[in-house]
Amino acid sequence: MTAATPIVQAPIVQARGIHKHFGALHVLKGVDLVVAERELVFVIGPSGSGKSTLLRCLNRLEDPSGGSITVDGIDMLDRGTDINKARQRIGMVFQSFNLYPHMTALGNVALALRKVLGLDRPAAEARARAALERVHLADRAGHYPGQLSGGQQQRVAIARAIALEPRVMLFDEPTSALDPELVGGVLAAMRELRESGMTMVVVSHEMGFAKAAADRVIFMDDGRILEQGPPAAIFGNPQHERTRAFIGQIERH
Numbered sequence: 001m002t003a004a005t006p007i008v009q010a011p012i013v014q015a016r017g018i019h020k021h022f023g024a025l026h027v028l029k030g031v032d033l034v035v036a037e038r039e040l041v042f043v044i045g046p047s048g049s050g051k052s053t054l055l056r057c058l059n060r061l062e063d064p065s066g067g068s069i070t071v072d073g074i075d076m077l078d079r080g081t082d083i084n085k086a087r088q089r090i091g092m093v094f095q096s097f098n099l100y101p102h103m104t105a106l107g108n109v110a111l112a113l114r115k116v117l118g119l120d121r122p123a124a125e126a127r128a129r130a131a132l133e134r135v136h137l138a139d140r141a142g143h144y145p146g147q148l149s150g151g152q153q154q155r156v157a158i159a160r161a162i163a164l165e166p167r168v169m170l171f172d173e174p175t176s177a178l179d180p181e182l183v184g185g186v187l188a189a190m191r192e193l194r195e196s197g198m199t200m201v202v203v204s205h206e207m208g209f210a211k212a213a214a215d216r217v218i219f220m221d222d223g224r225i226l227e228q229g230p231p232a233a234i235f236g237n238p239q240h241e242r243t244r245a246f247i248g249q250i251e252r253h
């Protein structure tokens with residue numbers, strides 16, 4: 001009997017030695033982040049520690065000052081890389097939903113497909129409808145953003161991103177702008193996405209979600225990854241004093 005050959009999957013995200021300066025401000029001080037396929041990595045840390053900047057470097061919304069980044073095997077920092085094409089593999093959801101107010105939910109999702117993938121209207125709308133179904137908003141397809149709650153608008157933004165079938169999704173504080181009662185619906189949509197096998201990097205203060213859904217929690221402090229591990233280890237037995245202090249502070253609120 002021959003042993004089965006193990007399938008070795010390349011990581012989806014490989015960021016090594018990332019530095020970022022904003023003028024004299026040294027915001028990222030040599031960050032390594034490797035994310036495996038289907039992994040959910042959750043990033044926590046004090047305000048200003050560089051979480052958003054790290055996320056934004058991964059898809060080149062910010063240009064790192066140094067280091068290397070590949071996403072799905074594509075060198076994101078190579079001058080020869082078509083960055084718009086590379087970004088199609090990276091979905092991003094922000095704190096603000098950024099929907100066009102004069103277009104319906106369906107129109108917003110379909111527009112991304114028409115603009116980015118060049119699909120014609122019927123094909124874009126069919127795919128947009130399927131994406132809205134995945135976030136349980138098929139029945140709101142004809143509603144305008146102003147007719148939707150903040151949580152529903154954020155789920156439309158998630159649908160817009162997943163409709164492009166990215167290889168990884170980046171979430172930058174996706175629930176921070178929402179009233180507390182609307183947070184659960186967005187986290188549920190993220191949870192389902194994770195269960196469908198999406199690779200995700202999430203910056204958020206929703207520690208309950210991290211404990212329940214993350215494979216790995218990263219604690220950032222002053223532009224560095226100070227500590228990382230499974231949620232039970234980071235929340236239950238943090239090794240660094242600063243991690244302990246941060247988690248203690250969060251859990252008191």
Ligand SMILES: Nc1ncnc2c1ncn2[C@@H]1O[C@H](COP(=O)(O)OP(=O)(O)OP(=O)(O)O)[C@@H](O)[C@H]1O
Nearest residue numbers: 022025027045046047048049050051052053054203
């Ligand atoms: N475009 C920019 N120009 C100048 N400074 C910036 C810029 N973007 C971020 N910074 C600074 O970089 C530092 C890190 O910001 P970043 O938003 O990455 O932190 P964060 O950990 O995500 O914080 P928060 O939890 O408050 O969102 C902060 O001091 C911020 O003021």
